[in-house]
Amino acid sequence: xxxxxxxxxxxxxxxxxxxxxxxxxxxxxxxxxxxxxxxxxxxxxxxxxxxxxxxxxxxxxxxxxxxxxxxxxxxxxxxxxxxxxxxxxxxxxxxxxxxxxxxxxxxxxxxxxxxxxxxxxxxxxxxxxxxxx
Numbered sequence: 838x839x840x841x842x843x844x845x846x847x848x849x850x851x852x853x854x855x856x857x858x859x860x861x862x863x864x865x866x867x868x869x870x871x872x873x874x875x876x877x878x879x880x881x882x883x884x885x886x887x888x889x890x891x892x893x894x895x896x897x898x899x900x901x902x903x904x905x906x907x908x909x910x911x912x913x914x915x916x917x918x919x920x921x922x923x924x925x926x927x928x929x930x931x932x933x934x935x936x937x938x939x940x941x942x943x944x945x946x947x948x949x950x951x952x953x954x955x956x957x958x959x960x961x962x963x964x965x966x967x968x969x970x
Contacts, residue, residue: 845874845875845950846878846951847877848878848941848944848948849952849953851888854881857913858908859907878912879913880915881918883941884937916948922943922944926942929942929962946963946965952965952966
């Protein structure tokens with residue numbers, strides 16, 4: 838980051854959010870730089886919704902309430918889902934079947950956030966994505 842450059846706001850995807858809220862170490866230097874350079878790190882209400890649906894179906898073993906509470910305790914800011922982001926998620930031209938990934942990308946784009954993800958398809962949407970291998 839150049840001297841005097843404003844630090845950016847960051848948005849981890851749902852997988853990254855789980856890791857952050859569990860104090861799991863990020864696997865890559867890029868992910869550590871992403872978070873340490875942040876002016877603020879947010880988490881999306883959409884991620885909590887996604888976790889809740891998967892938790893109810895038995896696909897994940899982590900309770901959405903615990904993740905949200907841990908994220909807040911770690912100093913992350915909750916990002917609500919605004920109609921503008923919902924509309925952008927529907928208008929994306931790139932094919933991606935996961936509606937939550939589409940919405941997270943749209944939130945990042947509309948909110949001028951950087952989205953941290955390990956998903957290989959999300960970067961196809963365009964800017965606002967930081968890939969953490």
